[in-house]
Amino acid sequence: MKTAISSNLSRIRRWFPLASVLAMLLTASLPSRAATPADRLVARGGYLAKIGDCAACHTVQGGADFAGGLPMQMPVGTIYTTNITPDPHTGIGRYTRDDFERALRHGVARDHNLYPAMPYPSFSKISDEDVDALYAYFMKSVKPVKQRNRQPDIPWPLDMRWPLKLWNLFFLDDTVYRAKPNKDPVWNRGAYLVQGLAHCGACHTPRGVAMQELALDEKSQIFLSGASLDGWFASNLTGDNNAGLGRWTENDLHMFLKTGANVHASAYGPMTDVINKSTQYLSDEDQAAIARYLRSLVPSHAGDVNEREPYRYDGEATAALVAGTPLSNGARVYLTYCVSCHGVDGRGRAPFIAPLAGNPDVLGTNPLSLINVTLNGATNLVIGGVPAAYPMPKFKLGLTNQDISDVLSFVRSGWNNSAPAIEAQDVAKVRASTSSK
Incomplete structure (x- = not known):
């Protein structure tokens, strides 16, 4: 009896690979249902x-x-x-x-x-x-x-x-949306997406006293010129040289939409969700269309510093940090907490770590996002299922309001950034408003 069972099992083992191959061939030969x-x-x-x-x-x-x-x-x-x-x-x-x-x-x-x-x-x-x-x-x-x-x-x-x-x-x-007859199809596709389904203006356009967007398309320079939103400042997307996208190429924008980072900046705050859940999944054609449209926007001149001349790097702050003395409190905090990632030259390690020198969010007049991300850090960009290796840590427990105002003021004045200083009371307000989030 045992011999018969053993013989049958041996026969099954010999035939099993052949049966598997036949099954796969049969499955492959069946017509697949065409998409309706x-x-x-x-x-x-x-x-x-x-x-x-x-x-x-x-x-x-x-x-x-x-x-x-x-x-x-x-x-x-x-x-x-x-x-x-x-x-x-x-x-x-x-x-x-x-x-x-x-x-x-x-x-x-x-x-x-x-x-x-x-x-x-x-x-x-x-x-x-x-x-x-x-x-x-x-x-x-x-x-x-x-x-x-x-x-x-x-x-x-x-x-x-x-x-x-x-x-x-x-x-x-x-x-x-009606296509503009004097614009090419790529521009019109980008305008349709930015103004419509992608609803970029809902965050990036200033609002009035009734919470209405003050502009809905490119006919107004206010459109996409940046706005405060729930503890963050949604960036200026117009053609401003320094606080906007004036120095970005279409390829720079395409890369940012696909990966959340480029040579100029990295996404953080609410924009991280937009990259993680939306723009990285867009087709190359739609990413390129959005980039074409955004690059066509004229400068808003929304009160930002020195907008007439494009930013140019200056290494004076680097020389001072290397020399080591005398250093302000902001410079000392930078050397202690920031230099290992963003570099003594402020240029970071783009696209993995954002530069601070010439970064549009550093150059803008509204420091809300800079304060928030320094206090509370940034969530991971996740591109193609892979988390970013170097997310911004939170410093709200290790640094005082004065420390954060000093280091951000140092960053905003160093490397020819020439942006206004930040007061400790500004940091205190953001700390209080975000403490429960």
């Missing part, structure tokens, strides 16, 4: 959702995709992003295509008006075809998640939503 128009529409919607960076706002760390719950600070209180999965009870599962379009482009959900923290003033420019693709993706590809939306933390009567109808009446231009 509906499949392609869903796939395009998924790509568009990446461009729109929907996950950055509607997915919290450790939470389900697109289930919402991210807190967003507004002048009247805190709101929480909503569940945009196709769950029929707590998400958008019962939305028709027209319901979806009204929320996306007009800021009107099925039962209430949306706050303009939802960038529908930008999304209003999205084409009908792209709305169709986004709707198909969210309804057919996103997993439904049953998670109720959290109510805003806004006191009555400021929580009433009917005034948002008036806000839309005064500030919403819901005209779909």
Whole structure:
């Protein structure tokens, strides 16, 4: 009996490799199902959702995709992003295509008006075809998640939503983007993405007293000239020589969108999420189109220092650091905490470690982001699944407000940066406002 079993097992072992090969050949010979128009529409919607960076706002760390719950600070209180999965009870599962379009482009959900923290003033420019693709993706590809939306933390009567109808009446231009006939297709594609689905102006354009964006396209020099946002300063993206992108080439911009870093700067703060979850996944063609459009923007001259002449490096600060005496407190702090990464010459190790000499965020008048990143550090850029090797550490426990103001003032005056000094009280304000985050 044992001999028979052993013989059968031996026979099975001999035939198993051949059977495996036959199975693979048979599988390979079967025709694969061709993608249908509906499949392609869903796939395009998924790509568009990446461009729109929907996950950055509607997915919290450790939470389900697109289930919402991210807190967003507004002048009247805190709101929480909503569940945009196709769950029929707590998400958008019962939305028709027209319901979806009204929320996306007009800021009107099925039962209430949306706050303009939802960038529908930008999304209003999205084409009908792209709305169709986004709707198909969210309804057919996103997993439904049953998670109720959290109510805003806004006191009555400021929580009433009917005034948002008036806000839309005064500030919403819901005209779909129209290509400029005097511009080439690449420029127009970039303009469509920047002004619309990528909603760059929602962060990078200054806002008025009613929290409206003061400009919606390149017709105004204010558009994308930089703005304060939740403890950070969203950078100037106009053609300013020093605080803007005037010294960047289209290739520099393309690399920044793909990797979050180039010879001029590295992404940090909220821009890290944009790189991690959105721009690195864009096609080369769309990255190039965005770069073409941004490079076409004229300088804003938004109050920044010495904008008429492009920045030129000066090694005087390097010589002083090498000589060692006499040194200010800012220089001593720099030698102790900063020089090992950013170098005695302030040039960093681009693209792995950002330069400080000539960095647009160093040259700008608003130091909010510099203070915040020095206090609280930076989260990792993750490109192609690989985290950055040298994220900015946090120094809020090791350095006093005076130390941070001194070292940042040293950086902003060294290597011909020529930017205004920072006061200790400015650091104290940012420390207090970010201590619970």
